[in-house]
Amino acid sequence: MSELLSVKGLKAEIEEKEILRGVDLEVGDGEVHVIMGPNGAGKSTLGSVIIGDPRFEVTGGSVFFDGEDITGESPDKISKKGVFLSFQNPIEIPGITLGNFIKTALEMKTGERIKLWDFKKKLKETMEVLQMDPAYAERDLNVGFSGGEKKKAEILQLLMLRPKLAILDETDSGLDVDAVHIVSKGIEEYKKQVGGALMIITHSTKILESLKVDKTHVLVDGEIAVTGDASLIEKINNEGFEQFIRKED
Amino acid sequence: MKINRLPAPTWNRLKVNATEVNAVRPNKAAGYEEKLPEGVDKIHGRGIGPLSDVTIKTGLGEEFDKFIEDAGFKPEGYVVSDEEKIETPLYQTFDVKGNDASVALFDYSLSDNAELTVIQIVKDEDNESGVFFVQNKYRLSKGAKLTIVQIQTLSESKEFYNDIGGYVSDDASFNLIQIVLGAKNNYYGANACLAGKNSALNLAVAYSLKNDELLDMNYVADHNGKNSESDIKANGVMQGRANKLFRGTIDFHKGCAGSKGAELEDVLLIDDTIVNKTVPLILCDEEDVEGAHGATIGRPDESFLFYMGSRGIPREEAYELLKRAKIDAVANLIEDEKTKTYIAECLDRA
Numbered sequence: 001m002s003e004l005l006s007v008k009g010l011k012a013e014i015e016e017k018e019i020l021r022g023v024d025l026e027v028g029d030g031e032v033h034v035i036m037g038p039n040g041a042g043k044s045t046l047g048s049v050i051i052g053d054p055r056f057e058v059t060g061g062s063v064f065f066d067g068e069d070i071t072g073e074s075p076d077k078i079s080k081k082g083v084f085l086s087f088q089n090p091i092e093i094p095g096i097t098l099g100n101f102i103k104t105a106l107e108m109k110t111g112e113r114i115k116l117w118d119f120k121k122k123l124k125e126t127m128e129v130l131q132m133d134p135a136y137a138e139r140d141l142n143v144g145f146s147g148g149e150k151k152k153a154e155i156l157q158l159l160m161l162r163p164k165l166a167i168l169d170e171t172d173s174g175l176d177v178d179a180v181h182i183v184s185k186g187i188e189e190y191k192k193q194v195g196g197a198l199m200i201i202t203h204s205t206k207i208l209e210s211l212k213v214d215k216t217h218v219l220v221d222g223e224i225a226v227t228g229d230a231s232l233i234e235k236i237n238n239e240g241f242e243q244f245i246r247k248e249d
Numbered sequence: 250m251k252i253n254r255l256p257a258p259t260w261n262r263l264k265v266n267a268t269e270v271n272a273v274r275p276n277k278a279a280g281y282e283e284k285l286p287e288g289v290d291k292i293h294g295r296g297i298g299p300l301s302d303v304t305i306k307t308g309l310g311e312e313f314d315k316f317i318e319d320a321g322f323k324p325e326g327y328v329v330s331d332e333e334k335i336e337t338p339l340y341q342t343f344d345v346k347g348n349d350a351s352v353a354l355f356d357y358s359l360s361d362n363a364e365l366t367v368i369q370i371v372k373d374e375d376n377e378s379g380v381f382f383v384q385n386k387y388r389l390s391k392g393a394k395l396t397i398v399q400i401q402t403l404s405e406s407k408e409f410y411n412d413i414g415g416y417v418s419d420d421a422s423f424n425l426i427q428i429v430l431g432a433k434n435n436y437y438g439a440n441a442c443l444a445g446k447n448s449a450l451n452l453a454v455a456y457s458l459k460n461d462e463l464l465d466m467n468y469v470a471d472h473n474g475k476n477s478e479s480d481i482k483a484n485g486v487m488q489g490r491a492n493k494l495f496r497g498t499i500d501f502h503k504g505c506a507g508s509k510g511a512e513l514e515d516v517l518l519i520d521d522t523i524v525n526k527t528v529p530l531i532l533c534d535e536e537d538v539e540g541a542h543g544a545t546i547g548r549p550d551e552s553f554l555f556y557m558g559s560r561g562i563p564r565e566e567a568y569e570l571l572k573r574a575k576i577d578a579v580a581n582l583i584e585d586e587k588t589k590t591y592i593a594e595c596l597d598r599a
Binding site: 052055074075076085090091094096105108157 | 555
């Protein structure tokens with residue numbers, strides 16, 4: 001498979017505290033990569049820095065996407081190239097409805113006005129996949145949504161925006177068994193419909209059950225400590241991260 | 250003359266007690282298109298209906314009222330009889346043309362339990378530096394309900410004076426919805442005398458100011474009746490070198506026991522070059538009342554812009570979405586779908 005994302009020696013800091021200390025990672029077209037690691041290892045930071053979160057300063061290395069250097073680019077430009085980040089804690093935006101937000105994002109992506117009727121039809125169909133009440137489309141974005149509904153709203157955006165690479169930052173955290181099942185179905189649907197690549201940041205393996213994982217990376221203290229295949233997930237589940245932390249020491 | 254005078258002055262050095270203007274004397278009655286619904290009687294001249302002896306105070310104030318009266322133009326009066334609930338709005342569309350100083354004066358008298366909605370659209374299709382004055386006075390008898398909706402989309406060369414005042418009897422309510430999308434200089438004032446028990450004022454204004462636009466406001470809820478209620482909301486977005494002064498007064502007079510008043514302002518500041526002033530005032534001459542003021546004033550935070558960016562929405566478009574949201578929050582209070590569509594089209598064109 002051709003290379004879609006290439007992260008080389010990526011270093012990043014926030015308020016002069018170094019979080020990423022030289023991350024190397026390559027994701028091919030349509031591949032599924034899992035990022036695991038102990039709390040505070042820098043997993044979420046990696047996702048944020050790839051999509052250009054301005055809170056972080058890139059102090060070294062580079063990020064290439066689809067052959068283009070996107071290091072230091074603004075999030076909107078990176079997003080338009082086809083990168084999507086599903087937030088661990090999506091913010092609430094009073095006044096902007098979920099439907100209007102997605103429609104605007106789609107129009108920004110395509111550069112064209114979208115017919116309201118066509119959009120509403122597609123949105124309703126997609127919400128059905130995620131068992132979302134269509135009334136949520138008219139509600140202010142994430143305002144008063146439960147944790148599960150917020151995560152579903154993120155996956156709804158993923159399915160509507162159809163990016164080439166989706167970074168899912170602990171999309172399954174805080175969800176009950178049923179919600180994890182629905183969100184997993186949404187991710188499966190993304191693979192089926194779009195065939196895009198996935199970078200899944202997770203502590204849990206439930207969300208991975210229906211996916212064919214190509215590579216697993218263990219991030220420890222801002223660096224990839226080890227990369228393996230899907231079997232590494234099982235190993236971590238049984239033995240934890242301690243072996244990698246010790247290796248670091 | 251001085252307009253938009255605060256009911257109780259604060260420090261002079263703050264320059265918010267009143268606004269000094271040199272308005273051109275009105276020289277022409279404004280032309281307008283009107284759709285008069287059945288059940289509304291139109292009478293030329295002021296002083297109509299059961300409360301015709303009541304003196305009306307307006308938001309722009311006494312000096313402005315006299316200035317308009319001295320110009321010699323007569324108002325158009327509208328009367329709705331007892332128990333008449335007019336379902337179709339009264340539409341008035343003003344196309345402000347040329348360099349004239351034109352004026353439109355209206356008096357509304359609603360008898361017991363009567364209901365009426367008035368929708369006024371103020372627009373222009375030229376870029377001439379004209380001035381437009383509009384004054385609405387209302388007298389609401391027991392249980393009556395009047396809603397005035399005003400949408401203003403004048404070009405940036407126009408000056409607009411918008412004055413409202415009225416009297417609200419027992420169980421009657423006055424609703425005012427204003428959308429301000431244009432004009433170089435805007436002077437808005439509204440005064441509601443909540444005279445009757447359980448009388449109510451619901452006021453919501455949304456504005457989008459850009460370049461050198463000015464919006465000078467003075468809203469007053471005069472609580473006199475027992476258990477009267479007022480709710481004043483102002484939503485706005487400011488860009489460029491726009492200048493805004495919001496005065497909101499809840500005045501609890503002796504005898505208005507059990508009354509409640511609240512004012513809430515939400516302003517989004519996009520550029521550092523704007524001038525934003527707010528004067529919230531709660532005056533209290535009665536013990537058993539509740540008054541509240543709240544304000545949210547600030548710039549969109551970085552987490553909002555990042556979230557938007559992560560979906561391909563750049564900063565400028567994110568601001569546009571927020572601006573739209575602030576206007577929509579007020580526009581959605583309008584029941585008339587045609588008017589809501591008109592506002593959406595105006596925003597699309599902007």
